[in-house]
Amino acid sequence: MKRLAVIHTGGTIASRPDPHGQGVTPQSPPSVPGLPGVEVRDHQPFRLPSPHVTPAHMLSLAHLIERLAPEHDGVVVTHGTDTLEETAFFLHLLLATRTPVVLTGSMRHAEEVSWDGPGNLLDAAYVALDRQSRGRGPLVVFGGDIFDARTVTKVHTTAVDAFGGYPGPIGRIDRTGEGAQVRYFAMPEARPVYRPPNVSAHVEILYAYAGWQGEGYAEADARSDGLVIAALGTGNLPAELLPLVARSAGKGRPVVIATRTHAGPVLPVYGYPGGGATLVAAGAIPASFLNAHKARVLLLVLLSLGRNLADIRRVFGEGAF
Numbered sequence: 001m002k003r004l005a006v007i008h009t010g011g012t013i014a015s016r017p018d019p020h021g022q023g024v025t026p027q028s029p030p031s032v033p034g035l036p037g038v039e040v041r042d043h044q045p046f047r048l049p050s051p052h053v054t055p056a057h058m059l060s061l062a063h064l065i066e067r068l069a070p071e072h073d074g075v076v077v078t079h080g081t082d083t084l085e086e087t088a089f090f091l092h093l094l095l096a097t098r099t100p101v102v103l104t105g106s107m108r109h110a111e112e113v114s115w116d117g118p119g120n121l122l123d124a125a126y127v128a129l130d131r132q133s134r135g136r137g138p139l140v141v142f143g144g145d146i147f148d149a150r151t152v153t154k155v156h157t158t159a160v161d162a163f164g165g166y167p168g169p170i171g172r173i174d175r176t177g178e179g180a181q182v183r184y185f186a187m188p189e190a191r192p193v194y195r196p197p198n199v200s201a202h203v204e205i206l207y208a209y210a211g212w213q214g215e216g217y218a219e220a221d222a223r224s225d226g227l228v229i230a231a232l233g234t235g236n237l238p239a240e241l242l243p244l245v246a247r248s249a250g251k252g253r254p255v256v257i258a259t260r261t262h263a264g265p266v267l268p269v270y271g272y273p274g275g276g277a278t279l280v281a282a283g284a285i286p287a288s289f290l291n292a293h294k295a296r297v298l299l300l301v302l303l304s305l306g307r308n309l310a311d312i313r314r315v316f317g318e319g320a321f
């Protein structure tokens with residue numbers, strides 16, 4: 001008999017219209033629909049809409065998965081979709097287990113005509129119990145697609161196929177009459193594991209726009225241990241930002257440059273004031289292909305581990321995640 005742990009954390013997959021309040025709220029999670037020969041054990045460490053999930057919740061989730069993984073063939077985590085990619089990437093950085101860990105959720109709640117919760121949950125269970133999923137780090141399963149935690153991102157606010165991300169899925173699950181077919185298009189990779197004792201560092205994200213003169217930068221810098229900027233294109237900013245970034249970097253404060261563009265790396269190409277080459281020369285750290293919110297998760301983990309600026313630069317530069 002195979003054993004599957006299902007950890008419910010809330011989100012739309014556990015939601016329905018609130019009988020006493022306003023709108024849709026998390027109430028009770030679904031069970032995995034019929035899987036013969038599988039012992040399913042449910043856990044519910046918290047029940048939150050995912051905008052209420054914090055790095056402290058993610059850390060407690062990582063500890064719970066580490067405890068459950070050795071006694072199970074697979075672990076499924078149900079989660080709200082809004083911050084699902086941050087939790088998936090956080091777990092990707094922290095978990096050492098080879099036991100498959102699969103995150104999923106739903107876009108429609110239990111009382112909608114086309115509730116996608118049970119189907120996504122069943123797909124996630126099949127993927128988590130498949131031996132080919134071992135040693136791949138946490139995966140996200142949504143709409144039959146299997147995604148890597150580093151690249152997956154929510155791409156639509158309402159569509160059922162809400163997840164995508166460049167360069168796309170690394171696998172596919174399709175249910176057949178009697179079971180499921182799981183196919184991967186990528187090999188499992190070795191990756192470093194980070195073990196922060198807490199997530200106490202403070203990291204903020206600033207979002208760049210045409211005409212930004214640095215409003216909000218000094219305040220964010222004063223409150224933070226590190227900053228992430230969702231910059232323009234390959235990682236460029238208006239000229240006014242260059243001295244501000246240089247000042248932070250000069251104080252030894254990491255400033256990570258991600259991009260608000262939806263795909264592609266950050267590269268030090270442009271040499272005009274504020275161009276990516278000038279920001280890197282001033283000490284900024286390119287986020288590689290991580291989006292701003294995942295770059296924030298990585299920076300938070302590294303700062304909480306007490307890593308210094310040179311080490312943080314190396315981790316982002318070598319893609320050690």
Ligand SMILES: NC(=O)C[C@H](N)C(=O)O
Pocket residue numbers: 010011012013048049050051079080081082083105106107108
């Ligand atoms: N589809 C969802 O799960 C969205 C919901 N607001 C959440 O993230 O909790």
